[in-house]
Amino acid sequence: MLKVIAACGNGMGSSQIIKMKIEKVFKKLGVQVSIHHSSIGEAKTQASGYDVVFCSEALKKNFARAEEGGTIVVGLKNLLSEQEIETKIKELVIDKK
DSSP states (O other): OEEEEEEESSSSHHHHHHHHHHHHHHHHHTOOEEEEEEEHHHHHHHGGGSSEEEEEGGGGGGGHHHHHTTOEEEEESOTTOHHHHHHHIIIIIITTO
């Protein structure tokens, strides 16, 4: 089971929306995941304990250290696009595992 965290600027609405969207896509793809959502500050300190981080493209640089440690960081241009999420999961998560 993959451990996933969805992060946004303050950990409220956007991260919850990302969580719901990625949960739906992982389910569609038949991948079991455990998903947490939080603020960028909290996620930054916890990211190395997760397999995958989802955030907006603009926040991706905050996870450089976790990425160096092997955490997959997925930056999204459109947080609401299930198609973008599915494409990135296939390219960055499924193909790498």
